[in-house]
Amino acid sequence: MTIELYSALFTFALVTVITPGPNNLMLMASGANFGFRRTVPHMLGIGLGMPTMVVLVGIGIMQIFDLWPVSYTVLKVASVAYLLYLAWKIANSAAPKNTETEGKPLTFLQSAAFQWVNPKAWTMALSAITLYATSRDLTAVLWVAGTYVMVSCISTTSWTVLGQQLRRILKNETRLKIFNITMALLLVATLIPVLWPKN
Numbered sequence: 001m002t003i004e005l006y007s008a009l010f011t012f013a014l015v016t017v018i019t020p021g022p023n024n025l026m027l028m029a030s031g032a033n034f035g036f037r038r039t040v041p042h043m044l045g046i047g048l049g050m051p052t053m054v055v056l057v058g059i060g061i062m063q064i065f066d067l068w069p070v071s072y073t074v075l076k077v078a079s080v081a082y083l084l085y086l087a088w089k090i091a092n093s094a095a096p097k098n099t100e101t102e103g104k105p106l107t108f109l110q111s112a113a114f115q116w117v118n119p120k121a122w123t124m125a126l127s128a129i130t131l132y133a134t135s136r137d138l139t140a141v142l143w144v145a146g147t148y149v150m151v152s153c154i155s156t157t158s159w160t161v162l163g164q165q166l167r168r169i170l171k172n173e174t175r176l177k178i179f180n181i182t183m184a185l186l187l188v189a190t191l192i193p194v195l196w197p198k199n
Helices: 003-018 022-058 062-067 070-091 108-117 119-132 138-169 173-189
Strands: none
Touching: 003 022, 003 119, 003 138, 022 070, 022 108, 022 119, 022 138, 022 173, 062 070, 070 108, 070 119, 070 173, 119 138
């Protein structure tokens, strides 16, 4: 991979992961509700789950979907259902005084598994492989996946810290409730391109 191509890949990967989407909205909400330390497993799940998806897409998992077209519909239904469930969870997160005992952020495995029903993650994985690993050889695929590991460190940390900083403002239970409901609605809004794609 040339320096020019890698620079383009790095920029593409950074822009796609750092822009608002389901992962980042959930990280910000988790940072605000649970703090940085308790959100670390969630961050690691994204940081390693997404690149794992990239590798599997790159080595041909999409052929399985092509063999069974109904699997696209199943994936879409699962994505919508799980995102709605997560939005409900965010909207009903505990108040600051209760988060240490009652609140539970996503675990590493939950976060990593979420990538498989995250419409934005699928779009990023398919686009990155199509554009920057056209040969589909393992080396090129690993370059793409490794790049996503690096940029995920930047993105997950940034969004979690943003949420953690907001925590100071959200000490008031009413403000936190408004914030959580807003985050839940924004998460649901990320489904619009999935449910009503542009023709």
